[in-house]
Amino acid sequence: xxxxxxxxxxxxxxxxxxxxxxxxxxxxxxxxxxxxxxxxxxxxxxxxxxxxxxxxxxxxxxxxxxxxxxxxxxxxxxxxxxxxxxxxxxxxxxxxxxxxxxxxxxxxxxxxxxxxxxxxxxxxxxxxxxxxxxxxxxxxxxxxxxxxxxxxxxxxxxxxxxxxxxxxxxxxxxxxxxxxxxxxxxxxxxxxxxxxxxxxxxxxxxxxxxxxxxxxxxxxxxxxxxxxxxxxxxxxxxxxxxxxxxxxxxxxxxxxxxxxxxxxxxxxxxxxxxxxxxxxxxxxxxxxxxxxxxxxxxxxxxxxxxxxxxxxxxxxx
Amino acid sequence: xxxxxxxxxxxxxxxxxxxxxxxxxxxxxxxxxxxxxxxxxxxxxxxxxxxxxxxxxxxxxxxxxxxxxxxxxxxxxxxxxxxxxxxxxxxxxxxxxxxxxxxxxxxxxxxxxxxxxxxxxxxxxxxxxxxxxxxxxxxxxxxxxxxxxxxxxxxxxxxxxxxxxxxxxxxxxxxxxxxxxxxxxxxxxxxxxxxxxxxxxxxxxxxxxxxxxxxxxxxxxxxxxxxxxxxxxxxxxxxxxxxxxxxxxxxxxxxxxxxxxxxxxxxxxxxxxxxxxxxxxxxxxxxxxx
Numbered sequence: 001x002x003x004x005x006x007x008x009x010x011x012x013x014x015x016x017x018x019x020x021x022x023x024x025x026x027x028x029x030x031x032x033x034x035x036x037x038x039x040x041x042x043x044x045x046x047x048x049x050x051x052x053x054x055x056x057x058x059x060x061x062x063x064x065x066x067x068x069x070x071x072x073x074x075x076x077x078x079x080x081x082x083x084x085x086x087x088x089x090x091x092x093x094x095x096x097x098x099x100x101x102x103x104x105x106x107x108x109x110x111x112x113x114x115x116x117x118x119x120x121x122x123x124x125x126x127x128x129x130x131x132x133x134x135x136x137x138x139x140x141x142x143x144x145x146x147x148x149x150x151x152x153x154x155x156x157x158x159x160x161x162x163x164x165x166x167x168x169x170x171x172x173x174x175x176x177x178x179x180x181x182x183x184x185x186x187x188x189x190x191x192x193x194x195x196x197x198x199x200x201x202x203x204x205x206x207x208x209x210x211x212x213x214x215x216x217x218x219x220x221x222x223x224x225x226x227x228x229x230x231x232x233x234x235x236x237x238x239x240x241x242x243x244x245x246x247x248x249x250x251x252x253x254x255x256x257x258x259x260x261x262x263x264x265x266x267x268x269x270x271x272x273x274x275x276x277x278x279x280x281x282x283x284x285x286x287x288x289x290x291x292x293x294x295x296x297x298x299x300x301x302x303x304x305x306x307x308x309x310x311x312x313x314x315x316x317x
Numbered sequence: 318x319x320x321x322x323x324x325x326x327x328x329x330x331x332x333x334x335x336x337x338x339x340x341x342x343x344x345x346x347x348x349x350x351x352x353x354x355x356x357x358x359x360x361x362x363x364x365x366x367x368x369x370x371x372x373x374x375x376x377x378x379x380x381x382x383x384x385x386x387x388x389x390x391x392x393x394x395x396x397x398x399x400x401x402x403x404x405x406x407x408x409x410x411x412x413x414x415x416x417x418x419x420x421x422x423x424x425x426x427x428x429x430x431x432x433x434x435x436x437x438x439x440x441x442x443x444x445x446x447x448x449x450x451x452x453x454x455x456x457x458x459x460x461x462x463x464x465x466x467x468x469x470x471x472x473x474x475x476x477x478x479x480x481x482x483x484x485x486x487x488x489x490x491x492x493x494x495x496x497x498x499x500x501x502x503x504x505x506x507x508x509x510x511x512x513x514x515x516x517x518x519x520x521x522x523x524x525x526x527x528x529x530x531x532x533x534x535x536x537x538x539x540x541x542x543x544x545x546x547x548x549x550x551x552x553x554x555x556x557x558x559x560x561x562x563x564x565x566x567x568x569x570x571x572x573x574x575x576x577x578x579x580x581x582x583x584x585x586x587x588x589x590x591x592x593x594x595x596x597x598x599x600x601x602x603x604x605x606x607x
Contacts, residue, residue: 051413099593102600106356106412106556110548114592117545121585239541243420250417283428289421293414294406 006258013164017157025156029163029228031268033221036170038248038260040217043174045246046255047183048210049190050101053109053242054116057096058089058215060237062222064123065089067135067232075142078153082141082223089219090212097211101204113239120237134233141227153227166224167261170217174257177213186210247289323457328578329571334463336570337470341525342543343550343562344477345518351557352494353511355404356412358419361544362426363519367392367526368535369430372439375530381444385527389520396519400512408511427537436537441530466528473521474563481559490514494557546573549588553595555605564603 013032017025037059044050065085070076100111123129140153151158177183185206188196197203226232235241244267252263270288274281346360370391374384403422407415442448443462450458481487493500493510501507526539533539550569554561569588576587583590595602 045413051416053416099596102596103552106350107552107601109356109412109416110552111592111596114545114549114552114589118586118589125585239545247417247420250413254413280428280432282424283432286421286424286428289424290403290418293410293418293421294403 010168017160022156025160027272029160031264032163032167033225034245034248034268035167035261035264037218037221038245038264039170039174039257040214041245042249042254042260043210043214045249047178047190048186048207050207051109052112053246054112055218055245056237056241057116057119058093058218059222059241060119061089061092062086062219063226063232063236064129066141066223066226067137070137070139073138075139078141078143085223086216086219090216093212093215094208097208101207101211116237116242117239120234123234123237132234134231136231137226140230159228163224166220171257251292320454320457323453327457327459328574330459332571332574333567334467335574336567337467338525338529339546339550339570340474340563340566341470341521343547343566344559345521346547347551347557347559347562348514349518352490352514353408355407356415358416358544359422359426360522360547361540362423363522364526364543365430365540366426367523368530368539369434370523371527371530372441372535373434375441381441381531388527389524392520392523393516396516397512400515404515431537438534438536440534443531462531469528478559546588549592552592553602555602558604561602561604
């Protein structure tokens with residue numbers, strides 16, 4: 001049932017460019033990149049039990065990496081710049097992870113937020129990174145291989161399909177990760193860190209690996225977001241970014257892979273709707289969040305639960 | 318004394334002043350977490366609320382003192398109302414929902430501020446009799462208002478320490494932090510203690526905003542900036558520890574001030590590098606319980 005729904009959703013998204021206008025193509029591409037970002041955070045929050053409020057750090061690193069790798073009036077090579085951007089985000093996640101994973105619970109929330117904010121202030125103050133105005137990437141990265149160009153990131157429809165491919169690939173990759181021995185181990189850590197340690201698992205290394213994978217995928221999302229709009233600013237690192245993606249995960253259904261996707265669609269569309277209505281759209285958004293927390297005592301994950309098929313399923317995706 | 322030594326001493330004063338102000342915010346944050354177990358992302362918004370209260374009430378009454386005098390009971394009222402309406406429902410919930418709810422509260426407070434008072438940057442006049450500087454040399458001087466701020470913050474910190482250590486309420490608060498169940502079994506209304514602590518935290522943050530308004534000016538986004546630095550203070554000092562918050566605040570105030578003066582290239586980052594060092598050395602903070 002759920003698999004059928006997911007396939008149906010993927011098919012609908014694949015066919016959408018046949019009917020959708022330019023505005024909606026761009027919006028949906030943005031949403032699908034946010035879904036990649038949200039799924040990567042859910043690997044930490046939903047499956048490893050690490051609530052990070054600084055995940056935007058890696059999103060921003062992926063985005064700024066593309067800027068730094070792009071010549072001013074020429075295109076960066078996609079096949080070089082994307083792997084470098086993702087590696088940069090991974091390395092940053094490893095370095096920050098070593099520090100923040102020494103803490104847990106509320107300390108972890110505060111420390112991740114503080115580190116992301118460090119990047120925010122660095123970007124705001126750095127001449128190289130364009131300061132608070134940000135920078136623009138004049139030419140989209142070029143994916144040509146030996147003169148053959150498989151797709152064009154400047155073309156709206158083709159970019160849409162790249163975003164769709166990124167989202168599906170992330171979904172499948174994370175599903176594979178979660179079904180592996182490693183995936184079961186991190187879920188064991190979420191359930192009981194003590195027990196996993198007693199069983200002899202190197203808990204810290206497993207958490208660090210999960211943190212690095214999540215950072216890499218967030219870097220990919222940031223890289224593609226920078227390529228979509230051709231501009232990057234410190235808000236990519238901002239804690240509003242981290243907060244938004246956190247809400248997507250929780251509102252969509254934490255601890256599932258399709259939940260963050262639903263959350264990305266739901267929240268971005270709601271945001272789009274509210275901005276249409278009023279300049280002060282954050283006000284109704286805030287009220288919505290508070291009501292959601294208060295009225296769903298089982299947690300908003302309960303919303304996600306309602307989406308699950310009634311028969312009990314193995315916990316592996 | 319030579320100019321460079323004097324300059325150095327002025328920076329020390331500035332750093333201490335910034336640290337003491339930070340303490341007013343961080344102490345509330347750490348108390349609310351240590352006693353109520355709540356992570357409050359909206360704490361910076363209370364600082365912003367204080368600054369905007371100082372601005373609008375000074376416009377209204379023409380006097381900063383009057384504005385502060387009116388502003389404090391108003392902030393306490395806001396704190397009591399929010400505790401009653403929202404936070405009381407969060408005590409037994411996961412941190413995740415506390416983060417989410419307080420995040421929603423930030424959005425509401427930012428937009429309410431934007432709706433009511435606009436998005437402009439405002440200044441607040443210093444009280445006339447504090448509007449002068451002590452000349453130190455021909456080129457260097459120190460503004461009296463900053464000294465005054467430090468003195469007030471220090472006084473508040475002392476009162477807070479005394480209240481927590483010596484009064485009956487302070488005893489209850491400490492007991493509540495150590496063992497909540499036991500306190501309620503003894504017939505003490507723990508809900509009331511929580512309400513008082515929360516209102517106290519809100520009032521401290523708002524008061525910090527009020528006295529900082531003439532120096533720091535009043536602008537959108539001032540809340541989140543101070544919130545994040547307060548988080549760093551709490552991580553460094555150890556969650557729930559007032560002593561840690563005090564030491565952490567001073568360290569951060571000095572690190573930030575000296576970073577801006579002597580290493581402007583990395584100015585925004587010194588605070589976070591300090592945090593990284595402390596996390597490596599003592600993951601639970603300087604005074605944290607491990």
